[in-house]
Amino acid sequence: MASKWFTSKSFKLSLPRHHRRSDTHGPPISRSPPYDNSRAHQLREAFRYFDSNGDGKISSEELISFFAGMGENISQDEADAVIGDHDTDGDRLLDFQDFVQLLERDSGDDDLRRAFEMFEIEKGSGCITPNGLQRMLDRLGDHKTYDECVAMIRAFDLDGNGVLDFNEFQTMMT
The missing domain is CATH 1.10.238.10 (EF-hand)
Known part of the structure; x- marks a missing residue:
């Protein structure tokens, strides 16, 4: 049985990794701005x-x-x-x-919805807060300050309310 995050035909999620490598190993790391959303x-x-x-x-x-x-x-x-x-x-x-x-394959809303729910600090709240983002990134080993998480959310916060709703999250992930 395939994981809820992907089937053998298509991978459905791209989330931060729990270990970042240094600039000295592997392919060059780009020097683009930290919140480049291209x-x-x-x-x-x-x-x-x-x-x-x-x-x-x-x-x-x-x-x-x-x-x-x-x-x-x-x-x-x-x-x-x-x-x-x-x-x-x-x-x-x-x-x-x-x-x-x-x-690049079609990931489907179900998997994206599950990913979104992982970041919700209050389940069912319908939004990702800077605290929720920070908590999940910490779990994944990608430690960010609260202010960094605020800035990350701001980059995709289309309505300017300081949190990401599902539609904003979907835009960010696609």
Whole structure:
């Protein structure tokens, strides 16, 4: 049975990784502004979160580790199936282009809704607050200050109320 975050046919979520690598390993890290919300920047950032060892490839072990950090357990078979469905060069690893193709598939609102709910500090509140964002990022090992979380939310807060509703979150993720 596939994890609620992806099926063997399409991966449905890009969230921060619990370990960031240094600038000295793997592909160069872009020097774009920290809150650049371009699609290319978002994809690069998501890839870096998954690629915990910084080798420019995502292994099944890295997929398992990423989801374990989010409190989701996936099996080796599930991780291998996702990689097998998207690995274009047969090395049983996802390079950046494989990862982009995987993420560019239609993710569906159900999975996006579950991701949104992970960030809600008060379940059912319908919004992501800076505290909720900070708490989830801390869980994932990506420690941000409260002010950094406020700035991250501000970048996608279309109505200016200081929180993200589902539609704003959906815009941010797509």
